[in-house]
Amino acid sequence: MNQYVTGAAVKRLREKQKLTQSQLADFLGVSDRTVSKWETGRGFPDITFLEALAKILKVSVVELFSGAEIENGNRSANLSKSNFYICPVCGNSVFSVGKACVSCCGIQLSPLEVENEPVENHRIDVQKDGGEIFVRMNHEMTKSHYISWFACVRLDSVEFAKMYPEQNAETRFRNAGKCRIYAHCIKHGLFEVNF
Template structure:
């Protein structure tokens, strides 16, 4: 570890948070001079303190230990580069529209890639006064269900969270022409770019 780089980063993050060395020391249960020593590059924090430092500053622990926080490229809002993430621990669903480092439950998540062997479902679309009611054929069992449905168009992402033993259906506002993504916990992510074809419509 480069203690000089790490010390400078700790000092920068502390100031960014508007905290004093005493604030950090009190939160960690160490003396002020210990934090001062780190910031001067005269030593690095013991392994036991890294998790707490990461939580205090709200940054990735691995990048802190390298002494440098890597910024992502600016998100130019390209919805075609949308990525979905599912936390394997808590099931949280997260979305990005550009390069991103996404963490949940202490783990860095990899974005979902489209399944090589997609699970093709029969979709039906029914129009009401204010929205489309979309149904699909799926068992929706505890060990085999659609976790989410996401409708993507222009600059919008409409995410519908689904659960096992729930009816295989969801609603989206009237706005034809986008892409529909369905994520099955067994078969992975599938995209339906032509689900608006008339064969899917209930008349």
């Protein structure tokens, strides 16, 4: 049987928190010999201890299982590194700032990739209109083929406009400098234009 939590990970994380085996054992209500067995691979923490053990060691249960600390590589990122995800079952749209593990309807979703070559009627037109920008597409809007949303992504903010079949494929966003405009077609995917 494979170990689901390695003793080396428990020891390394315990030492990082400057805890002795005895202190960790006291927090969990077990003996220090039990913690020693975990760390030397002669025993495993009972599954009922995992959440408390992770909390004491200041890691997630996922990190405890993997034995590797997950470092947030997105701390200084901005919204230009955002991703969009669409569930193929229910059509749910998910937006994330940076990489994410996203699932919906039991399916792990992959981030959408922008279509490099816009197909006919998928060109995004953007015009300044006072304090706003006017976004439109010459795209059919039927129940079987329509633009489901537009998004305006700036370095520090994002705006969404949900679209519905049988309305015009157009919207307005506030004009606040440079941005990327995205449009999602339910048949052909994600399109973008810099503005």
